[in-house]
Amino acid sequence: MVAVVATLATVWLLAALLTGRRQDLLGVAMALLCVLCGTVAGVAVAAARQRGTESPAPDHTVGAADTEPPNIDADTLETLGDREAVRALRERYRDSGAG
Numbered sequence: 747m748v749a750v751v752a753t754l755a756t757v758w759l760l761a762a763l764l765t766g767r768r769q770d771l772l773g774v775a776m777a778l779l780c781v782l783c784g785t786v787a788g789v790a791v792a793a794a795r796q797r798g799t800e801s802p803a804p805d806h807t808v809g810a811a812d813t814e815p816p817n818i819d820a821d822t823l824e825t826l827g828d829r830e831a832v833r834a835l836r837e838r839y840r841d842s843g844a845g
Contacts, residue, residue: 749794752786755779756780756784
């Protein structure tokens with residue numbers, strides 16, 4: 747419904763711009779409103795298409811503890827630039843029984 751209304755508004759504004767040939771502030775405002783309505787129509791159509799092809803969300807309850815990454819605090823994030831620190835972090839994570 748939103749797409750239809752926005753498309754009609756876009757067509758009406760475009761027709762008014764082409765027939766009126768306004769070259770003042772009102773013409774610029776109408777052109778910007780035409781672009782805005784066209785964008786709204788495009789987004790509404792894309793949302794309607796996506797709603798129709800949406801797949802159900804996967805169930806994360808089974809095996810979720812095995813696939814989640816370890817919690818990383820701010821101090822660990824600071825050291826991620828150092829390759830040796832990253833390697834040590836990965837080995838510590840593997841040795842803790844998660845791998």
